[in-house]
Amino acid sequence: MRALQCLLLLFSIHFTQSLKFLAYNPLVGMSHASYINKIAEILYDAGHEITMVSPPMSGRTKMTYPRNWTVISIPMAKEDIATAARDGESASHIYWKYKSVFDFMKIIESVTNAGVKQCDVTLNHPGLLDSLRAEKFNGAFAEPFDFCGFGLIYLVGIKSYAMTMTVPASDNTLRITGLPPMTAFVPGMTSTFGEKMTLMQRIINTVVVAMSGEFMAAQWKKYQSTFDKVDPQFPLMEEIINNSSLYLVNSDVISDFPRITTHKIVEAGGITLGLSNGTLDEYWDSILSLRPFTVLLSFGTVAKASVMPDEYKKSIREAFKRFPDVTFIWKYEDPSHGISKGIPNIIESTFVPQKELFNDARLTAFITHGGAGSMVEFLHAGVPVIVVPLAGEQSRVGPLIERLGTGVKVLRKDLDNPDVLTDAIHNIVYDTKYKSAAVLISGRLKDQPFSAKERVLKNMVFMAKHGPLHFLNHHGMEMSLFSMYAIDVYLILLISIIILISLFLFIIYTGIRALLRIVKKRMEKRNIKKEK
Template identity: 30%
Template sequence: MNGIFAIYFHLLIGAVSPYKILVYNPFMLPSHVRFLDKLADVLADGGHDVTVLMPELDRDLAQSIKLKDSKRILRSKGDIRAYQLLKEEEKGTFNKVWTVSSPSPLSLLRVTRKLAKVLEWQCESKFVLPSRNLIFAVVNVTALINDDQLVQKLTEEKYDVAISEACFACGFGLFDLLNVSTTIAVESHTISGLLSEAIGEPSLLSFVPGVLSTAGDNMTVRDKLQNIISTTVYKFMYSYFFYKERAVFERKYGSFKDYNELIAETSYVFINANPYLDYPRPVLPKTVMIGGFAASKSEENTKLPQEWDSVLDARDHTVLVSFGSIFKSIDMPNDFKRGLLDTFASMPNVTFIWKYENPNALAASVSENVHLSTWVPQAQLLKDSRLSFFLTHGGLASTNEIAYAGKPAIVVPLIGDQTRNANMLARQGGALILHKRDLSDVKRLTDAFKEMLGKSRFVLVY
């Protein structure tokens, strides 16, 4: 997949030679940051001169994610108001995801207004401008949009290509100010209806599930209606985000291009999707699916740390349990935790590796076949033949890793595109889907686990 990505990139910019590339990648959500950072690493490792602008919306995330030093990084402390509001919203929304089935219209409107304010503030955040030859260096602190000197210096860099995730209108507004002729929009999930509309690509919601769809591609009339409604809500939310970000530019420069104009001018749209796994749909030539480009077969991605060998060798079967980096197992309702622990205890011949944020708080309650860890080498474990299956929330990064490794999974979707991802795996015969309420049902969990261990039909082959 790295090879396919490189071919498209070189076709885009011409001869195979180093180019100056600017990547806009705010610290906001872990999976999004890692996806753009990996893309920047691939380009830098290919010999290109890569600079990454990284506003620290989430300062905790900025401290926890390790970045390779193969590229120049322009970091900022960000707007303290944006950070505080983001953390407030995480406590109010992310921690409730285990118990709330779906947000009410009023709560969705409240979240939309708050996140729009976060994005507006981060567009005016402060940056650290590094010297030419240093990876991390402080030269001067300046405002991103409102500082003419910074914009002028970035303009003088004469970047050949600029890349941003499609959900950040601020990045594309900045690229327009810098007169970058070649821009690329990136989606860390499947293409959204708003992006499709901006580039003139049909969404075809009657049979293609949108980002927030709860059904697969074999839809009933009710499913189709839900698909249309959820896509419309998604477009409304992001249109409001983009409206607030555009206002930052208009306060400084007067009339400014809207989101659709900026995106329509992009040369390519890179989508975190795998054409062999995702739902079939018509795409434009400028839309390129690069899902799995980060799942290389390098030693870094396949070599399992030695300390995990004893865990995998302890029993005939081993199961990995992880719900990603945003939604924490420690925030689960107690009846969910109890359901999982009782199920684990009822299957003493199976080792369960559970990514749990505070093992000490749960240690007294677990049976001896449960291995708790604050961190797990997920990609390496999935590629190991001793791992039987994966219990996951169905984030797209995990979904791609599951498919790439050919590992069966039980998916418990929590929010966002995770139900779509779960249905995507299930239609290939690679997964069972459970509702999060099933986590408290020991019989339902036990039956699902035994079915997964005893059936060969769940093996994915790509």
């Protein structure tokens, strides 16, 4: 009887502590979907209920849900089916032809246009809004890659919600939280500079950050008319986004550029790391034992190596051929190209067990485009890298890796020069300082006082229980840059100092003139006496 009472007590405690969360997870890309999925897993495994709304925005992204939570699948907008396939293929080519931030904006704008169409389908899905309102959620979270999630959260009536970011704290995240621009010492998301910038680089960084901020603001405004159709009293999107209680960013203070922060920003870098036991099957185990050194080359899922310019392929093959004691594993999507033909130390594969390879000490280095997901993995695994930034936020990774000392940067335009890649490979393979730095950073990440999982769980639960967390908003969010930077104060002080200095100089000037007059009169008197 007592055992039954204890069981009922435990059940009642679990029941009363269980919270209900709504997750908006648009299937726009595997890294984005996996990040939202992982936050949901953390909450679900802690005993909380998850309802996930997953509208498709890319026909290529297929997500499996390892936990038994409620998933509401939304049909894809008819106009987006052909567009998604075309844009997905176009994005792969844009990465290899990327010239400036404007090319990246084209990708974002394309995704936004598709998102607006899909949002109309999602919000008008039969019974969706009524069924979600009936759940009485305690909290919610969504990513601003698709702003429809925040409109949905508002229409359902959820007051406590978090903004999640698959990338590190971006310029727009800092802007939304009311943090002042830090363009003098923090590189923007698409910047190619490090933290130590020249005057001209600071000017460029400031201009690009301002442009990207205005561009993203223009993107979320495109959703406004869709929400106004559902609720004519719908507030401005900017107001809803600014009212987010927390901002979960995919970065870590140990492995990012230092910056000013607020209590609303939660560092969640590393939550997507899988629990791999580090073991490889017989085939991959034998590959790692072929030569003294092994290097993995992968440019992710979007920037396909198979569509890179032919001159890049020839250059990479030539560079690899110069290292007979190194096995190069090349993730390559089209076997019919025969990319490894005639070069015995190249092992090509359409799929590589990346996490398992990272956890094997025989992997010497990693050649990557610097995607956010891969970066988290190789930093935690302690693997030295050669970063070849292709587009967007990847541009920032090169200077960051050089700052950490865990690798070297090769510009994409230099991929057609085998000598540049040869020098980079020689340094990363034979110079042990990169491995030492990578192991040091890995140790720091693993030995942090609080894990990313703990930070996410505790902050999200606190938000759901005690939110909305508007008390974390500092007054600076309501101030203009002129006032927030105390420019008005400094101007008044400067004017006051100028007035005081002017007054002081005037007094000295007047005193000297009076003194000169006295001296002159005395001199005149002496001259008169002498004449007499």
